[in-house]
Amino acid sequence: MQNSSPNSLTDKQAEELVRSNIGWMLAIAERLLGERALAEDAVQEAFISAFQGFEKFENRSTLKTWLHRITINAALMKLRKLKSLAEQPIDEYLPEFDKSECRLEAEWTHLASTDNIVANEESQARVHTAINTLPKDYRIVLLLRDIEGYSTGEVAQYLKLSESNVKVRLHRARAALKKLIEPLLRDEVF
Amino acid sequence: MKPQNNILRKLKGFMLRTMPNMITCREFEGFVVDYLDNELPEKQRSKFELHIRMCKECRQYLDAYQRTIEISRRACSSSDDAVPDDVPDDLVKAILKARKY
Incomplete structure (x- = not known):
């Protein structure tokens, strides 16, 4: 063929x-x-x-x-x-800092293993739902970079964005996804 | 948050902001993507790694962040492996019909 x-x-x-x-x-x-x-x-x-x-x-x-x-x-x-690829709000899922610029992060006493999460169909579905919850402009960057495996430069070309903009969006998308799947990562029940 | 913790956090913040070769947690945030891509210049990399050693919150945050990347990759690639065989026949036919025009 x-x-x-x-x-x-x-x-x-x-x-x-x-x-x-x-x-x-x-x-x-x-x-x-x-x-x-x-x-x-x-x-x-x-x-x-x-x-x-x-x-x-x-x-x-x-x-x-x-x-x-x-x-x-x-x-x-x-x-x-x-719709144009204009930015949408993602702020509520982003990391927070106090006035001293220190991170506000609840202590991690346990971090679930990738194998356990991926092996469980319901958990996997939760991950997919979380990805779909991300604002479109961020979801696309995360999917192209982290899932489809394109480089930052290639993603920038696809989306007609600067490389630094791609990196900012990628980081925010990952950080927001982390927040969205945090109950899974902490092994908590949704 | 306990008052004692509050004081400790203020001290930590002061130290991170003022001591040489330190970065704050907020600045750390801006380096994460390049660090994981191995694209941080040497000087910034050592500041970043020093911060990881000194800041438990950022260390744990980075672990969870990396785990998130790993999980999203694996969750999506395993859904690719499980691509449904129930591809709608009408879609296949529509594609093949469109090819002829």
Whole structure:
């Protein structure tokens, strides 16, 4: 399949391409857009772009990496159409400091292990909900950097932001996520 | 917060603000991303690491912050592994139909 040109893709090959990649593409788009219906639209647009641009795919990256980028671009384009990437308030989830600039952080007597949280379906769902609770502008940066594994520079390019702005948003998103999943991290019952 | 703790915090804050090579907890906050990316210049890195050694709140905060990153990565990658097979057939058909135009 990877050596085929677009025109040589038979209907069967095209269907195979769609069926073998649509699952993970939908998962990414849904994470970014926060809604299944929007994700389906984005994935449809991504496949159309992929079919149209298949000629340019020269095996310099893997097919999955190539489709990954196309999916992210399609999802971001949809996101931009919905609303501009203007900042939204995230303040209530951010770390607090006293007048002496010392951190106000309740003492940690226990920190739950990653394995325990990830192994538990309900906890995992709580993590997903917490990520979706983040304001969109922050959620996108966290997803692209921490989950999809893009560099700060790449995220800056995708979102047309400066690298320092990406870092600020990333830090706030992580700090807010920490606050949101703190009961899990402390092994408390929600 | 107990009055005794309050005094200790004020002392700690004063020390962090005034002693050489120290940073406050608020300043620490601005270094976290670069520190974890190994992109902090040497001088700032040693200030950051000195602060970690001296400040229990920031040390614990950083542990929980790193654990959060780890958990979000793992939680999302395992949901990728569990990508549903129930991809709507009508969506696949719509995509393949759009390809022909």
